Amino acid sequence: MALKVRADRWFGRLRSFRELSTVRQRRRLNTLLLGYGLLAPAVILLIVFEFYPLFSGFWISLTNWRLAKGDYIGFANYARALSDPGFWKALGITFTYSIISVPLQLGIALLLAYLLFQKIHAMSFFRMLYFMPYVTSTVASAAIWAYLFSPDIGPINRLLQSMGLEGLRWLSETRGIFQIMAARVGVDLPAALAGPSLALISLIIYTTWVFVGYDTVLFLSGLSNIPAELYDAAKVDGASGWKLFRHITFPLLSPTTFFVVLITIIGTFKAFNHIYIMTRGGPGDATTTASIYIFNQMVTYNRYGYSAALSFLTFMVILLLTILQNKIAGNRVVYD
Amino acid sequence: MIKTPRIRLGRLLIYLVLIIGALISVLPFVYMITSALKSYGAILTNQFWPWWPFGDEPLQWQNYAQAINDIGFDHTWGIPLFYRYLLNSLIVTGLTVAGTLLISIMAAYALALMDLPGKNAIFMLFLATLMIPGDLTLVPKVVMVFRLGWYNTYAALVVPWLVSVFGVFLLRQFFMQVPKDLYDAAQIDGAGHIRFMFSIVVPISRPAIITVALLNFIWSWDNFRWPLLVTRDANMRVLAVGMQQFMAGEGGTQVHLMMAFASMVVVPVLIFYFITQRYFTEGIARTGIKG
Incomplete structure (x- = not known):
């Protein structure tokens, strides 16, 4: 039916053209x-x-392409990927990276945006400062943070030491954060409970620093789309503070939140530059995310075919997550 | 109405949180700029302010000269490698931004203001590419660069980035607001589409065009993995790659030199950002598209 309408439109165009x-x-x-x-x-x-x-x-x-063109081998690369522990581990690290980054980044950004929205003096000045990390060249800011995190000469450890705490090995620490905390109180945790490595957490801290300002800007524009009359009406009804946020701001902001969650998940799965620059996936493979693993397969081992198969598989995972997110959150999003 | 102390306390708390956020955003930059002017000794002993009036160290401006010297020398052009990196970045970013702008303006104009059969289908094609993540096409693009014989050339660094769907999208939205009467009036004056585009549409869309230019500038300037993959020689590196290589070598331990290098890259961009920042945030807020 739609096709016929379309065809008619084209014929109509042709006819009116002939009549000119x-x-x-x-x-x-x-x-x-x-x-x-x-x-x-x-x-x-x-x-x-x-x-x-x-x-x-x-x-x-679908080929065993290495540096030069390879032969067709069907889905052998995919089959190999499914039984490649390195790839599974990389996916797991990516997943951890994502699942910690997203709430952390969005929580802080939402708080800052909400506070900035309370008719703050110098609002645009704050916004400008928050956005600075995003516009800064990744290599430069990663170099700065590599220094801040440095175990021996880094200012962060010096600060900890001046407060009487022990310094940490940050980007070069493979041990899990729970393991480190437990060790401080003299408990030896089994490997299964070690938690994400401190190296990964350090990368997450850096990522949060970079993207909070960006997310804040998005939330701010979402907040400014909520009609002010709604707040006025709710205030007349006696609502204030947390109630206003819970029953007006949060539901009406949900399309923005949904969108920001989506691009942040995709962003964490794509993350490459700062990880490569600060840790190269190390120490060991503590921060080897899927994107780093795929890159290494291509550049270090020249396995172009395998690397391409891995990127398709990772893409499927992202797609699946997106669909899942749609299913879970889709019904709760309020579109006005 | 009388302001109760409780509200004032709440205000104070809000400002406190916002200021802490601002400090965390800014402090790493402060460390970059100050460390670039310290001696290595002051870094090792972690003196935050080794200069007058708290210390007796002079500002170490020679860190910059030493960093440039230590990065190396480009014998093909007879200049220090740092300047070569800078020139490469300027050439690549300049060509990319200029090309992207021209191509996006042309396409957006045709999509927004011309009566073309099938233009909606073409626009859908543009939007569909937003679904294709860059990672997915990395391997085939590298293979393509090899096949075209573009490896280690400027063409490989520029041509694949000349089309910005983000740019086409944003400009199309903006151009669609141009009133149709304006075109009819221009036509009566004898102006065709091209004249109309460049003498009316482009000038009145300046804010959108500046936004597209700035965001593409930032993305192109920050591009790291691609130039790392498609260039080989030191003198074909862009700043981002050169900086990473320096960090992986000498700069990893010589923090004061590394920070001098980083601040030479960051400070000009930040100054540029302070002047133009309203276009950034508005562009992001309007489209929310990430590079």
Whole structure:
């Protein structure tokens, strides 16, 4: 049905074109030519650098491509990935990274945005400062944080020591955070309860620092879309403080929250630059996330086919998570 | 109404949290700038302010000269490697931003203001690419660069980044607000689409265009994995890669030099950001698209 409507529309266009005078026909043709000409560079670039690689990437994942073109081996790379403990561990680390980062980052951002929204003087000044880490070159800010985290000369450890606490090994600590805490009180935790490594937590602290300002800006624009009359009406009814937040702000902000959660999850799965710069996935494989693992397979071992298969598998995981998030949160999101 | 002390206390608490947040955002930059001007000794002993009036150390401006010297020398162009990295970054980012702007403006104009059969389908094609994560196409793109013979060239660094769906999307939304009468009036004056685009639409869309330019500038300047993958020679490195290589080598231990290097990269960008920051935040708030 829709197809027929569409076809009719095209025939209609053709007919009205035929009814034009020759001069007008030529003018119309020139306009069409110009229009498609204006679109051509963008469309060609998209096809060559986005769509074509999608297909050729899938093709490469079906071969044992190393540095040079390889033979077709079917789904052998995928089968191999499923029984590759390194890849599973990397996925697990990515998942941990994501599941800690998302609430931490969003919680702080929501708090800051909500506070900034309370008719604060110098609101845009604060916003400008919060956004600074995001615009800073990743390599530079990662270098700064590598220094701040440094076990021997880093200011963070010096601060801890001045408060009478023991310094930590931060980015070079493979032990889990619960394990470290337990060791402080003299308890030896089994490996299963060790928790995420401190190296990973350090990376999460850095990521939070970078993206909180960005998320705050998003939340602020979400907050400004909530009609002020709603607050006024609720205040007349005697609501205030936490009640206002709980029953008006939070539900009406849910589309923004949903969106920010989504891009943050995707962002944590894509995260590469700062991890590569600060730890290269180490120490050991403590911070080897999926993106680092895939990169190493390609660059260190030249396994192009395998690496491509791994990126498709990771993409499936992200897709699955997105669908899951839609299912869980989708019903609770309030769209006005 | 009389303000009760409780409300004032609440206000105070709000400011306190906001100021702590601001301090955490800014403090690492303070450490960068101060460490770049300290001696290595002052770093080792962790003196925050080794200069007058709390200490007797002079500002170590020579850290900058030493960092540039230690990074190395580019014999092909006869300049220190640092300047070569800087030039490479400027060339790549300049070409990328200029090209992206031109291509995005053209496409957005056609999509927003011209009567073209099938343009909605083309727009859907643009939006569909937002679903394709960059990671997924990394391997095939690298293979493509090898096949095209672009490995270790500027073409590999620029051409794949010339189309910004974000740019097309934002500009299209903006151009659609241009009243149709304006075009009719321009046509009566004898102006065609191209004249209309460059002399009317582009000038009145300046805020959106600046936003697209700035965000693309930041993303291009920050690009790290791609240049790492498609360049080989030291003199083809961009700043981000050069900085990482320095950090992996000498800069990893010589913190004062590393911070001098980092501040040479960061401070100009931050100054630029302070001048233009309203465009950033508005652009992000309007689209929420992440690079």
